[in-house]
Amino acid sequence: MNLDDVLDSVNKVINLSEQYFVELGDLFPSLLNREGSTSLQNLQTVLNELYEGNEKSNHLEAELFSDYAEKYNPLFEELNNKISTLSELDKMIAGIKEDSEQMELIALNAMVISIKSGERGQAFSRITENLQRLSNDMFIFSDKLLEEEKQLIEHINELQKIFKNIMESQKKVSQQGSNSSQAVSSLISGVLGPLGQMEQNINSVYPPIQKAMTTLQLQDIVRQSLEGIKNCLLKIKNTDLLVAGSDDQLDSIELNRKIFEVCNEILDYIINQITNSFLEFDQNWSEVTTLLEDVESEKQNFSSRFLSDISISGENINTRLAQISGDFEKLMSEFSNYHLVQKDLLHTTQSITEKARTMYSVFGNLRPVMSRLHHVRILQQIEVSKNEAIKSVKDSVTDMDNLINSANNSLDIMETLLSQFITDTKNLLTNFTVSISKDNDNMLILRKEKGQYFDELKAAQNRLAAIISNFAVFPMGFEDKYRRVASDLSGISALNVELKEYRNHLNQIVSDLETKEKDLLASRGMITWQIKNPEYQELIEQLTISARKGATGEFSGGTENTSSAGDITFF
Structure with missing residues (x-):
């Protein structure tokens, strides 16, 4: 060379x-x-977003369903107490019906005697006829009152039944939501662990x-x-x-x-x-x-x-997300059922209030009848006192007087009980309606939140498909x-x-x-x-x-003494 x-x-x-x-x-x-x-970071981002959304909806769900049953148990205990009040009314109404029947029998007997008295008993006969008619009215209105009371109790029982259905629906919503959330958490934690380890090695x-x-x-x-x-x-x-x-x-x-x-x-x-x-x-x-x-x-x-x-491990992300999406679809369907039952509950609550008012309205028909009975009773007493021909019905008149007074006393007590029942029930159901309406609104918010998360879940599947197709x-x-x-x-x-x-x-x-x-x-x-x-x-x-x-390291081509460690000089 x-x-x-x-x-x-x-x-x-x-x-x-x-x-x-x-x-x-x-x-x-x-x-x-x-x-x-990178794909790894994008995957972590998607999973972290799903985790945050899951935590948010879980927190909202926990707030809504926390002590849900305990919140309404006092209401139904109070309603059961009110049903016992209705039982007392039921006994009194039955007593008035019985009094009405006896008054009608007494009136019939007195009418027979007055007819036998001929012309001198005609006035008493007309009075007794009115008494019989009024007694029959008392019976009819009492029977109507019992029917309204029966329907009211049926509505209350229906309310309890519907609420039980709500509790079942709420339980299903909560359980379905919990299962879906746990599945999401399990998926995310299972994937983020290996991703984190991989990221740690990548950083090293x-x-x-x-x-x-x-x-x-x-x-x-x-x-x-x-x-x-x-x-x-x-x-x-x-x-x-x-x-x-x-x-x-x-x-x-x-x-x-x-x-x-x-x-x-x-x-x-x-x-x-x-x-x-x-x-x-x-x-x-x-x-x-x-x-x-x-x-x-x-x-x-x-x-x-x-x-x-x-994947033979059964941990494929897309497959598990598809399963979770299916669970969320069931959850959204259960939300619809819950909402329908809530509407039935509100309707039945309104029916109870309306039925209680109807019952009071029917009860109001008894007062005029009772007033007329008192009037007829006085006329009857006057007629007996001045008409020797019908002296024999004096005991019947006394019995009639006792029955009317007994029925009147029962009406006074019933009015107090019924008025108190209506007032208490109205207040109770008003508070219940406000509370249940608020719960319904919260449920709609939760449904919206879960719906949005469901949309995020479906969007995440599409994003993951792109990430997985070229994972780097x-x-x-x-x-x-x-x-x-x-x-x-x-x-x-x-x-x-x-x-x-x-x-x-x-x-x-x-x-x-x-x-x-x-x-x-x-x-x-x-x-x-x-x-x-x-x-x-x-x-x-x-x-x-x-x-x-x-x-000796001082050659002109070396690194300058003024350069700090790690500094590089390029061409």
Whole structure:
């Protein structure tokens, strides 16, 4: 290899090393750049959004159904107490009916006696006829009152039955919601765990990449050192075209030998720097490679468990989400049932209030009858007291008087009980209606919240389908950049092998020059030679100083002392 070939090789190494380092200068920061989201991060985002939505709807559901039964148990205890009041009314109404029947019988007997009295008993007969009619009215209204009371009790029982249905529906809503929520939580926690572990390993990839990036500090050393060698070689390219055996030739040989020695010193420095740097790089890059293999293995396991359509673990995300969506559809259907039962409950509550008013209205018909009975009773007493022909019915009149007074007393008590019942029931049901209406409104809010979450769930399925179709854990192009970095650094390592070959070749040149110099000196009877050309001597001193500075880490191509640790200087 002649000097031109060496220069060409040096230029080739300079150009290749510059190419490698320029590309590495772009690749390393790009590898470390974590802007933008990966499939893994997008999957985490979707799952975290589902988790937050699930927690929100669960919190709302817990507030609505907390102590739901306990809240309304006092109401139905009060209603049961009111039914016992109706039982008392029932007994009194039955008593009035019985009194009415007895009054009617007494009136019939008195009428028979008055008819037998002939013309003198006609007035009493008419009075007794009115009494009979009024007694019959009392019976009819009492019977009607009993019928209204019966219907009222049926409405109250229906209210309790409907409320029981509400409790059952609420239980189904709560259970269905709880099952769906637990399924969502189980899915999310089951997936986020492996994702978190994978993310942790992914994060651990970047520190050794950052350390490996310090290899870029070689670029100035290699470039400037090789430029120094190139300059040295250019200076001595034509110095051997001198008169054979002259002092100038010996100066030229000595200059060439010493400059080649300087070049070898520079090459030693470059080779040692690259070798030492690559020892650290290989350690860091080996760690990167191992971590990437671990991440890839985790990714494959994760995909097999959670993303594959043929997952044997039963943990496929899409399949489980489809099942959860089906459960949510059942939940939404149960909400509709709940809402319908709530409407029945409100309707029945209104019916109880209306039926109680109707009952009071029917009761109001008894008062005029009772007033007329009192009037007829007085007329009857007057007629008996002045008509000797009907003195025999005096006891019957007394019995009638007692029955009317008894019925009147019962009506007074009934009016008090019924008025109190209506007032208490109205207040009770008014509060109940307000509370149940509020619950119904809250249920509608919960239904809306669950509906929105159901929509989010369906949207998540579509988003997940896109993520799963191209699941990646590193930013786009990361693997390719990783391979290119390894390739470029392998190229630099190969250049180091070439530099060793150049060093061996230069060593041979130095050896050849030493032999040639000895032969020339021997022909002149000399053993050593001191360069006589002062320019040559000055050049050798300058290059020697530069080379030795480089060998101690102060070479002009090294990192500046002012640079902080880890700082990189690019081309």
